Amino acid sequence: MSAHRSGELVELEVDGQPITAPSGRSIAAALVEHDELQLRRSPDGAPRGVYCGIGVCFECRVHVEGRGAVRACVTPVEDGMRVVRDL
16 A cells, blocks of 8 residues: 555545545544444444544444454555445
């Protein structure tokens, strides 16, 4: 993945669909900007999204190829990143 200056648009893939976001923006913020509020489901099937927004809880976790589970609210987007939500 190439380095970009903060604010430049990068392309990432979320559940197989390409989206763009400014470099340095969190995965969660990029998803919210694309009206994607659900990040995963709880064990009982309830939808989960961003809760604390500062990396304390794990409600916003998603899977990033090559990294495993990460907290979307504190993980910056990168060009070519592949994200999978646990829906």
